[in-house]
């Protein structure tokens with residue numbers, strides 16, 4: 001054998017690229033070991049057979065077209081990316097011509113580009129993510145009403161004044177507090193959040209103002225209290241309307257004196273914290289009914305900012321829905337689905353008693369359960385289909401769990417009505433903690449609906 005031939009043979013045998021040579025009649029004249037592995041064929045059986053024998057019938061026309069282009073000199077080489085054995089290959093077809101330009105055949109080289117392709121896909125994903133930056137606490141504000149509230153927040157954030165945010169549950173009050181804090185000179189200090197409705201009544205004072213070791217049974221260690229934890233920062237008193245009256249008096253004193261005394265402690269510690277309070281209750285009404293101290297109300301209501309319910313600002317519904325779809329799709333590593341025209345009109349027509357939180361949960365559910373790239377009406381919770389179901393009424397007995405839940409909901413409603421919506425008394429009558437009551441009201445979306 002010609003030594004040059006031997007040398008080429010050795011090189012081609014060792015190559016990791018698959019090499020196939022097709023003669024002028026499109027028959028396989030040569031196939032190297034790498035091509036045997038890639039195509040899962042043996043050279044011994046395939047030499048002399050038409051190239052089509054390596055391909056599924058549906059690709060014949062495309063392969064013929066490609067080879068014809070090369071034969072006719074319309075192209076010197078062509079690329080095709082194929083998938084084989086779960087990997088991607090870039091196939092380069094190059095026409096081989098004699099000295100006179102006569103077509104002798106085609107050289108087909110297959111390169112494994114799986115890693116490259118994976119990387120470029122990942123790169124594309126990352127570019128998309130970068131092009132659409134998603135802040136964790138992005139605040140969507142399309143409606144004039146929410147833009148006005150945001151403008152107010154931006155104006156008062158740099159001041160140290162107390163802000164009272166009002167609005168139904170789930171309207172985004174917490175996001176507004178974050179915005180106030182992050183735009184204030186206290187932004188590098190802590191933002192401490194206290195949910196006044198979730199605090200057990202007997203622990204309200206020690207939670208807020210701290211306690212010394214051994215101040216009461218269970219006080220094994222000292223606790224600085226939320227006020228001191230928020231030193232130099234912002235203290236967010238969420239659901240402030242749910243503070244028991246005794247705690248309201250103590251809070252008022254702290255706000256007046258600007259100092260706290262820990263439960264069981266003697267000395268006073270000066271407090272340097274900005275107060276932002278929020279409530280979904282009608283505090284003026286609570287003041288009239290003697291449930292909330294008027295003097296505390298005036299102390300907190302220095303700068304009132306109202307966040308309207310979602311049903312009063314329909315311009316926000318679809319932008320919020322899309323924002324949540326992107327967020328959850330990314331979190332669940334799924335492609336971002338879009339809303340069908342019908343789903344959009346249902347969302348726009350719905351009155352959202354649970355506000356943005358309810359919309360957010362619905363979008364999370366749709367992304368989690370959806371298997372397509374379009375969210376249809378069927379992918380939305382049942383209540384979005386029409387009017388909100390009345391919570392009091394016949395128990396729809398489907399399974400035991402839902403029957404028990406419906407029963408629990410009715411008990412809660414009855415107890416709340418009997419106690420005029422007063423959480424502490426309701427919790428006591430039901431034999432559960434205020435925290436447990438608060439959680440149940442959230443779960444059933446009842447915190448808004450009742451007095």
Ligand SMILES: Nc1ncnc2c1ncn2[C@@H]1O[C@H](COP(=O)(O)OP(=O)(O)OP(=O)(O)O)[C@@H](O)[C@H]1O
Pocket residue numbers: 138139140141167168169170171172173174175176238279280320356357360
């Ligand atoms: N404008 C908005 N843009 C983006 N997300 C929002 C917006 N408004 C509310 N959300 C989201 O909706 C959810 C509910 O909002 P948030 O917890 O701030 O409501 P809230 O008014 O504080 O409710 P509650 O009174 O029950 O504490 C949150 O996950 C929040 O991130």
